[in-house]
Amino acid sequence: MKTETPRPILLKDYRPPNYLIDHVDLDVALAPERTRVHARLQLRPNPAFEGELGALRLDGEMLELESARLDGRALRPADYSLSDKELVIGKAPARAFVLDLVTFCNPEANKALSGLYRSRGIYCTQCEAQGFRRITYFLDRPDVLATYTTRLEAPCAEAPVLLSNGNPTEQGVLDGGKRHFAVWHDPHPKPSYLFALVGGDLAHLASDFETASGRKVALKIYVEPGKEGRCAWAMDALKRAMRWDEERFGREYDLDVFNIVAVSDFNMGAMENKGLNIFNDALVLASPETASDQSFADIERVIAHEYFHNWTGNRITCRDWFQLCLKEGLTVFRDQEFCADQRSATVQRIRDVRNLKARQFPEDGGPLAHPVRPDRYIEINNFYTATVYEKGAELIRMLQTLLGRDGFRQGLDLYFERHDGQAATVEEFVACFEDSSGKSLRQFMTWYAQAGTPELVCKLKWDRRAQTAELTITQHLPPTPGEARKRPLHIPVRLGLIGHNGHDLDLVLASGERLDDGLLQLSKRSETFRFRGVSSRPVASLLRGFSAPANLSIDHSEAELEFLMANDSDLYNRWQAAQDYATRVLVAHVKALRADKTPERPDAFVKALGVTAANHELDPGYRAQFLFLPSESDIARVLGRDVDPLAIHLARKGLRKAIGTMLKSVLLDIYTRYEVKGRYSPASEFANQRALRNAALGYLTSRGRREDIARVVAHFDTARNATDELNALAMLSELRSPERTRAFSRYYARWNKDHLVIDNWFAYQAVSPLASALAGVEKLTQHPLFSMQNPNKVRALIGTFAASNPVNFNRPDGKGYDFVAKRVLELDRFNPQIAARLLSAFRSWKMLEPQRRRLAKKTLGHIAKTKPLSPDVAEIVGKMLE
Numbered sequence: 001m002k003t004e005t006p007r008p009i010l011l012k013d014y015r016p017p018n019y020l021i022d023h024v025d026l027d028v029a030l031a032p033e034r035t036r037v038h039a040r041l042q043l044r045p046n047p048a049f050e051g052e053l054g055a056l057r058l059d060g061e062m063l064e065l066e067s068a069r070l071d072g073r074a075l076r077p078a079d080y081s082l083s084d085k086e087l088v089i090g091k092a093p094a095r096a097f098v099l100d101l102v103t104f105c106n107p108e109a110n111k112a113l114s115g116l117y118r119s120r121g122i123y124c125t126q127c128e129a130q131g132f133r134r135i136t137y138f139l140d141r142p143d144v145l146a147t148y149t150t151r152l153e154a155p156c157a158e159a160p161v162l163l164s165n166g167n168p169t170e171q172g173v174l175d176g177g178k179r180h181f182a183v184w185h186d187p188h189p190k191p192s193y194l195f196a197l198v199g200g201d202l203a204h205l206a207s208d209f210e211t212a213s214g215r216k217v218a219l220k221i222y223v224e225p226g227k228e229g230r231c232a233w234a235m236d237a238l239k240r241a242m243r244w245d246e247e248r249f250g251r252e253y254d255l256d257v258f259n260i261v262a263v264s265d266f267n268m269g270a271m272e273n274k275g276l277n278i279f280n281d282a283l284v285l286a287s288p289e290t291a292s293d294q295s296f297a298d299i300e301r302v303i304a305h306e307y308f309h310n311w312t313g314n315r316i317t318c319r320d321w322f323q324l325c326l327k328e329g330l331t332v333f334r335d336q337e338f339c340a341d342q343r344s345a346t347v348q349r350i351r352d353v354r355n356l357k358a359r360q361f362p363e364d365g366g367p368l369a370h371p372v373r374p375d376r377y378i379e380i381n382n383f384y385t386a387t388v389y390e391k392g393a394e395l396i397r398m399l400q401t402l403l404g405r406d407g408f409r410q411g412l413d414l415y416f417e418r419h420d421g422q423a424a425t426v427e428e429f430v431a432c433f434e435d436s437s438g439k440s441l442r443q444f445m446t447w448y449a450q451a452g453t454p455e456l457v458c459k460l461k462w463d464r465r466a467q468t469a470e471l472t473i474t475q476h477l478p479p480t481p482g483e484a485r486k487r488p489l490h491i492p493v494r495l496g497l498i499g500h501n502g503h504d505l506d507l508v509l510a511s512g513e514r515l516d517d518g519l520l521q522l523s524k525r526s527e528t529f530r531f532r533g534v535s536s537r538p539v540a541s542l543l544r545g546f547s548a549p550a551n552l553s554i555d556h557s558e559a560e561l562e563f564l565m566a567n568d569s570d571l572y573n574r575w576q577a578a579q580d581y582a583t584r585v586l587v588a589h590v591k592a593l594r595a596d597k598t599p600e601r602p603d604a605f606v607k608a609l610g611v612t613a614a615n616h617e618l619d620p621g622y623r624a625q626f627l628f629l630p631s632e633s634d635i636a637r638v639l640g641r642d643v644d645p646l647a648i649h650l651a652r653k654g655l656r657k658a659i660g661t662m663l664k665s666v667l668l669d670i671y672t673r674y675e676v677k678g679r680y681s682p683a684s685e686f687a688n689q690r691a692l693r694n695a696a697l698g699y700l701t702s703r704g705r706r707e708d709i710a711r712v713v714a715h716f717d718t719a720r721n722a723t724d725e726l727n728a729l730a731m732l733s734e735l736r737s738p739e740r741t742r743a744f745s746r747y748y749a750r751w752n753k754d755h756l757v758i759d760n761w762f763a764y765q766a767v768s769p770l771a772s773a774l775a776g777v778e779k780l781t782q783h784p785l786f787s788m789q790n791p792n793k794v795r796a797l798i799g800t801f802a803a804s805n806p807v808n809f810n811r812p813d814g815k816g817y818d819f820v821a822k823r824v825l826e827l828d829r830f831n832p833q834i835a836a837r838l839l840s841a842f843r844s845w846k847m848l849e850p851q852r853r854r855l856a857k858k859t860l861g862h863i864a865k866t867k868p869l870s871p872d873v874a875e876i877v878g879k880m881l882e
């Protein structure tokens with residue numbers, strides 16, 4: 001085993017490739033343990049490469065080379081060298097030439113799920129970021145774009161379906177019908193990470209779509225036989241996404257077919273391979289009994305996301321992996337906008353911000369902080385992060401806010417026009433918006449280069465005599481690892497000043513300029529804005545719609561928060577005011593608990609919450625969001641140091657109980673009023689009613705009386721859809737009672753034959769705050785339905801425990817840390833990507849109180865000392881301990 005420390009790869013070292021590959025012919029004979037790949041590569045020197053041409057270095061891993069021929073002549077051993085990472089041809093011609101390589105790989109043994117592997121008997125591939133090098137030797141980097149013709153061959157019985165990128169051109173039988181083949185041609189030049197193939201016994205659901213210009217596209221979703229009935233929602237979402245991208249961004253689909261394949265073993269959610277998207281089956285399969293409203297919404301979003309990549313990612317790709325946000329941030333923004341149009345825009349915004357704060361803010365505030373465009377990495381797979389995706393999307397949203405919706409669209413149109421068919425950079429992307437708008441975005445670029453969440457400290461002063469208001473905003477930029485000093489950012493701050501009657505005041509600056517769109521642009525460390533004609537003391541509503549990914553601090557009184565909760569014309573900020581108020585109550589409660597004092601009663605807050613909960617003029621989905629308290633990790637993040645997860649849990653539990661008790665009649669009314677009758681529909685109108693009703697039930701259950709337990713048991717027993725069933729199961733999982741045991745047995749008996757649905761059974765046991773949870777989870781790792789080799793199972797059981805059970809992961813005896821560490825090391829032997837991801841559950845360890853911090857550090861130290869470690873895990877643990 002090698003023990004060398006891997007060297008980081010730096011953005012500043014980027015050089016264009018010395019050779020280009022224009023076309024690839026692949027001939028793949030599928031066999032479980034010995035798949036033969038004949039690759040014919042058409043190469044030529046890259047005219048853009050400066051300096052001595054040098055050797056041709058082709059990436060390759062886990063391959064067995066049978067033969068190599070250059071322009072038809074076999075290469076002699078002296079002509080090339082081979083290592084476990086590359087094939088190097090010392091003197092490749094300085095002209096165009098053809099390289100024929102025959103290699104073997106072993107899909108069955110591939111448990112890293114990168115490259116070509118088998119999932120429940122189905123051959124499939126995952127090539128992003130660097131999996132293609134496990135299929136053949138190649139210039140496996142995103143700035144080498146080639147057209148592909150792929151011939152697949154397999155026994156008919158084993159793989160009756162053979163798919164690859166592009167359009168089908170030929171198929172036929174061989175060996176008197178025992179074997180068959182299919183040829184696919186993709187005319188669009190693409191980087192190797194977008195290559196895909198699938199072979200297996202698959203059923204499908206078919207439909208079609210006519211594009212705006214009249215092109216007919218055949219759509220197919222392939223799944224395990226018997227699951228076709230669960231694809232209708234995904235197909236529906238796909239068609240809506242295709243239409244939406246035409247209408248909103250003028251983007252049409254460009255091949256004759258669009259195929260989606262669902263597989264069970266998948267490291268990520270889904271992959272946007274050109275014309276052949278491959279999905280984790282959890283993000284395709286849905287029926288009312290098997291999938292919750294949340295799953296339906298996730299499927300809609302991810303189907304749209306991968307489809308949108310066809311333009312933002314595939315037709316225009318990334319020059320190098322440092323530019324990952326160029327495709328991901330932009331495409332997440334596009335899927336968020338799609339969902340906002342399909343559902344309630346405010347509810348969607350709240351969900352997106354909640355997600356950002358839950359996943360990205362802790363990353364930005366801990367040892368794993370990195371810029372949206374990192375400038376170094378050891379293992380690129382570690383950079384598929386909330387920062388690159390979710391904060392990356394916020395950067396795009398800020399561009400839209402700064403330029404206006406039309407201005408943004410013009411810039412994006414220019415980007416498509418200018419860079420179609422290219423591998424681009426963030427600079428080239430932003431230049432399109434500068435060129436189309438005539439505005440400078442130089443300072444805005446800092447957002448891409450600088451890590452950390454800015455804090456906006458705001459002070460509002462009102463002058464009764466002069467009838468003016470003065471708003472001072474100071475941006476604090478906390479240091480992040482390796483970056484002590486920060487430059488000020490260009491920040492769009494959307495605001496309103498609300499008068500005592502609850503209405504927004506006209507915003508007129510002292511200069512006389514009217515701020516009709518309520519948008520301030522901050523560019524200095526501290527700036528003061530003066531407003532005139534302010535006749536009564538206003539309440540400031542800042543960062544409306546969450547106009548920038550920042551923490552806001554302004555000392556609103558509790559009365560002002562209550563006022564905003566009831567009056568803010570920006571519904572997003574009304575919700576934010578409720579969250580801020582709840583946070584304040586919870587933080588005070590935690591501090592009281594830790595000081596052994598009796599916490600203050602939360603009556604004023606609960607009363608204010610009740611007003612909105614009972615307001616039937618507001619959308620039920622919005623009210624459900626209003627009722628959800630900040631999560632335990634939100635509170636931990638606000639506390640920032642000396643965090644005791646148990647105290648946070650108890651404080652939150654106490655507040656939930658107070659809400660259930662004080663608002664009992666409002667909650668009971670909601671529970672009765674919003675029972676959805678008739679056939680299940682995943683449409684947001686009905687999903688929102690279920691969300692509100694289940695939120696009410698949750699609070700009533702937290703009272704813990706016999707009648708409350710009876711209610712949730714009845715809810716579980718009579719549930720007619722997965723949403724109600726799972727919500728009840730989640731509530732029951734927190735109770736120490738025979739009803740809990742009974743519910744889990746019943747769920748198991750009902751779903752143990754379904755490898756996907758049973759993941760809920762694992763997850764809801766893993767999330768339980770009961771002291772017995774760790775022992776239960778440990779036992780479940782031995783369950784016959786559990787497998788460490790299936791990422792969905794690992795995520796459901798161990799991932800949920802590590803990331804969503806703060807009380808038990810952070811047990812004061814450190815046993816939660818030890819358990820997760822052991823699993824990380826076990827996984828690292830065969831699937832480093834999943835191991836590294838699981839390890840990132842430790843990202844906030846430095847905030848913990850001293851005892852837990854010491855134990856977490858000890859556990860991390862143990863991981864760091866283990867040999868061998870994959871570069872994936874070594875990089876993450878190294879950063880955690882820096």
Ligand SMILES: [Zn+2]
Pocket residue numbers: 305309327328331
């Ligand atoms: Zn993506």
